[in-house]
Amino acid sequence: MARRAAIGGVFAALAMIFSYVESLIPFHFGVPGIKLGLANLVIVTGLYLLRIPDLCLVALIRIVVSGLLFGNIYSLIYSLAGGACSLLIMLLLKKTGKFSVYSISIAGGVFHNLGQIAAAAAVTRIPVLLYYLPVLMGAGMITGALIGVIASRVLKIFFHSSKQFLH
Amino acid sequence: MKKRKEADPFRINRYDIILTAALAAAAVICVILFAGFHDTSEGAFVRITVDAEEYGIYELSQPVQIRIETDRGNNLIQIRDHQVTMLEADCPDGYCIRKGPISRIGDTIVCLPHRVVAEILSADGHADEFDVIAQ
Numbered sequence: 001m002a003r004r005a006a007i008g009g010v011f012a013a014l015a016m017i018f019s020y021v022e023s024l025i026p027f028h029f030g031v032p033g034i035k036l037g038l039a040n041l042v043i044v045t046g047l048y049l050l051r052i053p054d055l056c057l058v059a060l061i062r063i064v065v066s067g068l069l070f071g072n073i074y075s076l077i078y079s080l081a082g083g084a085c086s087l088l089i090m091l092l093l094k095k096t097g098k099f100s101v102y103s104i105s106i107a108g109g110v111f112h113n114l115g116q117i118a119a120a121a122a123v124t125r126i127p128v129l130l131y132y133l134p135v136l137m138g139a140g141m142i143t144g145a146l147i148g149v150i151a152s153r154v155l156k157i158f159f160h161s162s163k164q165f166l167h
Numbered sequence: 168m169k170k171r172k173e174a175d176p177f178r179i180n181r182y183d184i185i186l187t188a189a190l191a192a193a194a195v196i197c198v199i200l201f202a203g204f205h206d207t208s209e210g211a212f213v214r215i216t217v218d219a220e221e222y223g224i225y226e227l228s229q230p231v232q233i234r235i236e237t238d239r240g241n242n243l244i245q246i247r248d249h250q251v252t253m254l255e256a257d258c259p260d261g262y263c264i265r266k267g268p269i270s271r272i273g274d275t276i277v278c279l280p281h282r283v284v285a286e287i288l289s290a291d292g293h294a295d296e297f298d299v300i301a302q
Contacts, residue, residue, distance in 0.1 A: 031262070032260060032262050032277075032279050048176065072259075072280075074280070093186070097172065097173040097174060098174050098180070098182040099174060099180075099182050099183055099186060100174060100175065100176050100177060100178055100179055100180060100183050101176045101177065102179055102183060103179075103182070103183035103184075103186045103187050106186070106187055106190065107186060107190065110190050120279060124218075124219070124279065124282045125218075125219035126216070126219065126277060126279070126282065126284055128275045128277065128284060128286060129277060129279070130201075131201055131275065133194075133197045133201070134194045134195075134197040134198040134201065137190065137193065137194035137197065138194050141187070141190060141191065141194070152176070152177050155176065155177070156177060
């Protein structure tokens with residue numbers, strides 16, 4: 001139990017550091033909500049290394065704390081919706097046992113952006129935000145693929161050297 | 168690892184390709200739905216909406232600056248040369264300013280933090296299919 005809490009804490013801390021690093025880099029693609037999503041690297045990796053409740057908790061802590069630190073209440077709501085959609089779809093796809101980390105990460109990226117824009121359109125009652133859907137989906141695929149490739153590198157190292165460290 | 172039939176997480180398989188193609192197809196369908204059947208000639212009016220309420224409809228032929236001050240923040244929208252530009256906004260991200268001038272039917276400038284939207288309308292007052300949804 002203490003081990004699980006410690007490892008969960010390490011993952012949450014790492015995700016928050018990534019959020020912080022990303023908040024320092026001025027990424028502007030001209031569309032609100034497009035980010036590299038470095039913190040998702042921790043979530044995608046955690047998909048294979050953590051138990052499901054622990055992973056959900058890590059994702060929740062990461063979004064709430066980094067939202068409060070680097071965003072505002074609205075960006076927090078949008079991130080929560082995006083993070084929940086993304087995590088849910090990735091857990092489901094992983095559960096099927098048919099997909100590799102790459103396409104799981106791509107679907108996670110797309111659904112993160114879908115959840116985010118849906119929440120923003122609903123909260124602000126600005127339906128024209130849905131015009132951003134195609135751009136956000138395309139961006140989610142690209143960032144998801146990048147994160148998937150990096151996650152595969154990290155996971156290979158874990159699987160080869162230190163899997164017993166986690167269990 | 169445990170079960171034999173589980174796919175190798177590091178090898179791209181046919182399910183990956185199907186899933187990725189389906190997502191790409193969904194994005195392309197969105198593009199076609201939103202842009203494909205939609206008049207993109209120069210518009211005649213701009214509708215400004217603040218917090219989901221109509222703020223006003225302005226003619227693109229009449230140069231004017233519209234200052235919008237709300238609890239959320241301030242925006243300055245300019246109409247000039249048949250184009251609409253977000254000149255000033257004290258929102259944290261500034262996407263609305265960087266968007267630049269718009270003039271074609273259905274084009275929008277969205278200042279999400281302030282919930283200010285400028286949307287170009289045609290001469291008969293239509294912008295897009297979301298009009299129907301928004302009613």
